[in-house]
Amino acid sequence: xxxxxxxxxxxxxxxxxxxxxxxxxxxxxxxxxxxxxxxxxxxxxxxxxxxxxxxxxxxxxxxxxxxxxxxxxxxxxxxxxxxxxxxxxxxxxx
Amino acid sequence: xxxxxxxxxxxxxxxxxxxxxxxxxxxxxxxxxxxxxxxxxxxxxxxxxxxxxxxxxxxxxxxxxxxxxxxxxxxxxxxxxxxxxxxxxxxxxxxxxxxxxxxxxxxxxxxxxxxxxxxxxxxxxxxxxxxxxxxxxxxxxxxxxxxxxxxxxxxxxxxxxxxxxxxxxxxxxxxxxxxxxxxxxxxxxxxxxxxxxxxxxxxxxxxxxxxxxxxxxxxxxxxxxxxxxxxxxxxxxxxxxxxxxxxxxxxxxxxxxxxxxxxxxxxxxxxxxxxxxxxxxxxxxxxxxxxxxxxxxxxxxxxxxxxxxxxxxxxxxxxxxxxxxxxxxxxx
Numbered sequence: 001x002x003x004x005x006x007x008x009x010x011x012x013x014x015x016x017x018x019x020x021x022x023x024x025x026x027x028x029x030x031x032x033x034x035x036x037x038x039x040x041x042x043x044x045x046x047x048x049x050x051x052x053x054x055x056x057x058x059x060x061x062x063x064x065x066x067x068x069x070x071x072x073x074x075x076x077x078x079x080x081x082x083x084x085x086x087x088x089x090x091x092x093x094x
Numbered sequence: 095x096x097x098x099x100x101x102x103x104x105x106x107x108x109x110x111x112x113x114x115x116x117x118x119x120x121x122x123x124x125x126x127x128x129x130x131x132x133x134x135x136x137x138x139x140x141x142x143x144x145x146x147x148x149x150x151x152x153x154x155x156x157x158x159x160x161x162x163x164x165x166x167x168x169x170x171x172x173x174x175x176x177x178x179x180x181x182x183x184x185x186x187x188x189x190x191x192x193x194x195x196x197x198x199x200x201x202x203x204x205x206x207x208x209x210x211x212x213x214x215x216x217x218x219x220x221x222x223x224x225x226x227x228x229x230x231x232x233x234x235x236x237x238x239x240x241x242x243x244x245x246x247x248x249x250x251x252x253x254x255x256x257x258x259x260x261x262x263x264x265x266x267x268x269x270x271x272x273x274x275x276x277x278x279x280x281x282x283x284x285x286x287x288x289x290x291x292x293x294x295x296x297x298x299x300x301x302x303x304x305x306x307x308x309x310x311x312x313x314x315x316x317x318x319x320x321x322x323x324x325x326x327x328x329x330x331x332x333x334x335x336x337x338x339x340x341x342x343x344x345x346x347x348x349x350x351x352x353x354x355x356x357x358x359x360x361x362x363x364x365x366x367x368x369x370x371x372x373x374x375x376x377x378x379x380x381x382x383x384x385x386x387x388x389x390x391x392x393x394x395x396x397x398x399x400x401x402x403x404x405x406x407x408x409x410x411x412x413x414x415x416x417x418x419x420x421x422x423x424x425x426x
Contacts (some may be wrong), residue, residue, distance in 0.1 A: 001322055006186065006420065010157055016373060027408060028357055029305045031275030031357060034358050038363065039359060039371075045360060045406075046355075046358055046359065046360040046361070046377070046409075047358070047359050047360075047363050048355035048356065048357055048359065048360075048375075048377055049335070049355060049356055049358075050354055050355040050356075050377075051313055051335055051336070051354075057335075060355055062360070062409070088406045088407070088408055088409040089362065089364050089406035089407035089408060089409070090363060091363065091404050091405065091406045091409065091411060092362065092363045092364075092365075092383055092384075092405070092406070093217075093219050093224075093362055093363065093364045093365070093387060093404050094200075094304070094383060094384045094385065094386055094387040094402070094405050
C-alpha cells in the first residue's frame, strides 16, 4: 500500500521534476541511503526522522553518550536535509 | 449543622446499613436532590445498582432518615480494589505482568485474533525468551519476578514468535585477511590515541521489524479483552510524527508520550552481548522501564498503534502495530 502511494506520488510529480532534470530526494530516501554509514560511526545507536522546533522534518542521529569525535564527523545536512544529533543513551530491550 | 452528630450516627449505624444487600459504601456528604447539591448533610449510601423501592424487600431498603440524619442513595457501580499490575489477574487484561517461565517479567500487551481465536500478544523476549523457547512452553501471569509459578499461575502456552536476528560478531579466526585489516586499523587508532577500535561484525541480511510473539490462553475466560487503566480498544491506527500515545505496563503503569521520530533504525541490546538492529520503528520520549516490554501502545482515541519493546534513559522504542499484525498474521 505504501509502495503504491509512493509510485502515485512519483507519477504525479513526474513532468515537473523531469522538466528541471533530477528529482530531489525525499528525506526518507536520503535517510535510507546514508543510515548504514551513520550507524557504523562510534556510539551511534539510532537514525530516524523527527521535527525541528519550527516543525520542519529533520534526520535525527541518536548517540549512546556524548561523543565529540562522532559529533564532529556527522554532517550538519545531507543532500539538503538538516541533521540533528541527540544523546538518547544505550537502547535496551525492556 | 454541626458535623459531630451525623458522624456519631454514621459510626453507630454503619454495620446495619452495610448489611443491606447492594450497599457497598457509606459516608457523609451533602444530599443531592433532583440533580442539585443541597446544604443538607446526609449519610450517603453507595449502591452497586439503584433499584426501584418495589424491587427491594423492607430489610434491604435504606431508611430515608436514620436517628435524625437524612440519607441519600447514589449508584457507584461495584467497587473493586485497585490492583497493582504485578499482581495475579483472572481474567487477565492487557497491562499486567506476564512472561515465559524462564524470564523475569514483561507486560501482557492485549488480545488479538487469529483464525477466530483470541491470543495474548507481547514481545518475543517476554513470551519466547528471545528465541530460546519451544512452542508450547508455559507462560505465567504474573511473571516469575512477581512470584508467578508454572504450577499455580500458568495462563497460556507459547503459540508462535517472530525470530529476532542478532548482529553476530565473527569468531576471531574466521578470515585471516579481515583480521589483518582490523589489526592494522586498530594499531592506527592506537597511534593517533583515538578511543575508537574496530571489530569484525557480520551484518544480518534481514533487519528486524518486530519483537513479537503470541500465547494461547489455556482457558478463554482467563483473559480479558481490555487494557488495565485504559479500557476497551477502539480498533487500530497508524502513528505519525506528533501522535499522542499512551501505554499501560507492568512497571510504570499508565504513562503518556508523543511520537518524536518515525522511520527509526535502532540497535537494541538484549543482554549477554547480543544486539539486534530494527528498522521502521517509532520513537517516543521516556515513558517506560524494564518490565514494561510488551505493552500495547494506543493513540488518543484508544486505537492500537504499536508494541513497546525497548528504551533508553530518554527514549521509548515501539514496533508499528501494522508490522506486528502482518508478521504474526493476526487481526483485532
